[in-house]
Amino acid sequence: MDLHGPLRDASDTILASRAIDGDLVAFEVIAHRHGPLMRVLAANLLGSELESDDVVQEAFISAWRHLGELNDPARIRSWLMRIVSNRALDRIRARRHHDDIDAADRASTGPSTEALVEHRMQLDAVWIALGRLPADQRRCWLLRETAGYSYAEIGETLDIPVSTVRGLLARARATLLLEMEAWR
Structure with missing residues (x-):
């Protein structure tokens, strides 16, 4: 071309x-x-x-x-x-469906099976909580927290104003805090 x-x-x-x-x-x-x-x-x-x-x-x-x-x-x-x-x-x-807990348990320096199971359960709880968020809140949160995007970059990527990004992130964080309260 x-x-x-x-x-x-x-x-x-x-x-x-x-x-x-x-x-x-x-x-x-x-x-x-x-x-x-x-x-x-x-x-x-x-x-x-x-x-x-x-x-x-x-x-x-x-x-x-x-x-x-x-x-x-x-x-x-x-x-x-x-x-x-x-x-x-x-x-x-x-x-996350392919983790081999038995292999991790066999490793002498790795965390215990119990710690791995607890960590897996916590990650599952985060994914479940993220899945319950409205799509725009979830996208904003993931871009900010996992990809490290600035508010301006999120706004540009999702084609929304920065003020909307701030509001969506605030609501997403508040909801996730409530959802993850049991894991504190």
């Missing part, structure tokens, strides 16, 4: 509109434009650059398949960021 062609300088709105109409080249320009930020987000959420490429690829496949559901082409960037964050969260959830 010639990234120096006329679409290179087109706005996200034009590119997304063309992609919705089936223009693969426009979608490739979108992928080249937003892929690096999506990789950073995925790597920060996953704690692994190795998995981030897979998650971004899955996100682009999903985005291509669901382009018709994009209501506002101008919001393509935030829509892609939501997709990649959801894919990363799915990957994290899948990980």
